[in-house]
Every structure is written in C-alpha cells, then in structure tokens.
Amino acid sequence: MTWLIWPAVLALASASAAPVDVLDVKGPVLAHGGDQTSGKGCAPVRALRLDELKPPWRSRVARISVKCDPMPGIDGEPDASVSAVAVLKPGTAVLQGITVIELHSSESWAHGETEYVLKTRYDAVVDTLSAHIRRQCLADWKLTETVPGGWCVVSADAEHHGIYVGTGELGGIWLHPDPDDPARTIYAEAWSE
Template structure:
C-alpha cells in the first residue's frame, strides 16, 4: 500500500498523519454519567464508546476503561469518584512534540485530575516541559517573571520526585516520573477542594 493510500485511510478514520498537539485542547469524554452521581453513586456511570468520540479524538483512542468508586457527597448523599484511562494509538497524540501514550482522568465533586502519560524519561524532558508550563502560566497572567501570590513558581515535589507549578487557586501542574514505568513521564493537571 502506498503512503498516499495510508493517508487516505487515516483521513477516513478521522486521524491526520501528524500527531495531535494537545496542550490547549480539551480531552475526550471517557466516562459518561458523572453528572448524575449525586444521590445515586456509581449506578449511572459507564465507559464511553470509541465511536462516540468527537473530533479530533475519533480514531486516536485504542480503548477506554472506567472505574467508579462510591463516596459520600458534599451533602452526605451517595456520590462517586470516577477514574478513566484511554490508551492512545501510537503516534497519534503529542504534547510539546513528545508522544502521549495514555490519558488518565479522575474526578469527583472534590477533585479533578487529567494525567498525560508521555513516552519519554522524566530526566530527558523535565527542563523543557517545566519551562514551557511556567511560560504558559505567566502568559495567562500577562507576566514574564513572576505572577501574583507566587503562582507559576516551580517547586520540588519530593513525593513524586518531580516538580509542581501552581497555576490556580485550587491546583496546578505536576511533572514527575511514572511510578509504574520509569521510561515514561506524567504531566498531571489537577485541582482539589
């Protein structure tokens, strides 16, 4: 099959030949029913189907898995904490030119987190990604050196052997080695009450 035929097949599948750069793109919906857990717990939660993914994600995800754990809601009624993983097709998604192999999300009324699992060792990309996140954070404040309240400053994250950049009142970006695979890096965008 010629390269032109491959490009045509990728286009039909909704995938371009170049990887999708995802830094400012909303991730795909991996779990459905999360907005209906208050008072019901995990009952309405289920994994999204691959054919339901919207562009630009259609054709880039190989599989989705969802795990739901009951937890008390803010009002004491049943609620849920939902975790989802999307295994991405090789070469279809990148963050700052670095291949993304999985998206992991976790959410409840008390927290939200999206992890981008990068196919590169932390020590090989830490400086590049840290500088990029800091620039993005400062640009959001229209600053070049410092932002109000110490936001955008880089601090050590001893627990994960990486760094933390506070990007908002309730959260920020963590960069650290993947505890399960040292050849991968976690870029985590998270907040919590």
C-alpha cells in the first residue's frame, strides 16, 4: 500500500515547493516546432502539452497558448514568428522575490523576446530592479563600472514609459508598466537583427 501513498506525497511536495526564480533557471520552451519553421511556415507549430514541459516548469504552468504568424525567411522561403504565453500557477515563480504570473515568448529568425509579467506595480519595483539589471549586466561583462559601447547604462524608455538597459549589440532588457494592466510590470529580455 505504501506505493499508493508515495505519488500523493510527491504531488504534495511539488505543489508546496519553493517558487523558482526565473532568472536562475532556463525558461521553458512553450511551442513545439518553433525551430522547424524555416521553409515550412506555421505548419509544424503547436503549443506544448503540460506533460511535455521540462522540470521545473511542468508543475508550475497552468496553461499555454501559442500564436504563429507567417513571415518570409531570409531566403524568401516560408518562415514564421512564434509567440507563446504560459499562465503560471499562483506562487510558483518569482523574479528577484517578485511574483511572476505569466511568461511570454516570441521568436523568429529576426528576433527573440522573453517577457516576465510581474504581479506588482512598476513604480514599486523600478528602483530595485533597475539596480539589479545594471549589476547583472556589469557582472556578465566581468566589469564593475564602465562597459565598452555604453552597455549597462539605465536609460529612459519613452515608448513604454519605463527603462531600458542595453546588454550588447543586438539587445537588452526593458522594464515598464504592463500596458494592459497598470497593477503589473513587464520585465523583457530581447534581441533583434
């Protein structure tokens, strides 16, 4: 009879596990076939089933939705931009101690973006998170003060009413209020050609 109780104990343990910090683990792949769009467009793309997610995400994601938009590839053949949203189970993920309620990703041959939707107002976290982003950027460059090319500088982002930190030639990190809900904040890492 012990073998019947053990799965229940494991389920209870995973449900009450400490939240994962999204900056400490690799984000989940949310769409199947996103890496197979070159020459095929949207045909191979679908949302992953929850049981296909890799740990630690399998026990943290409540649902996934995927959108695929056809676009021309570099060589003019069919390609696609794949966007996905994962709604997280309450209390299962944080970013620097702030609750994360959704993960958004968007990828194509020309761009990549990961957004973390935080359950807090922008003005409540902008000072703390902008300092963290700058420190992390400098650490990635293995420097403490200045980085060639002006990277790691916190700048105003008028378009999104937030801040931007360039982390390299192709991208950076944006922090801004969620345009759909002012009680939420978007932390976005992105690059583009």
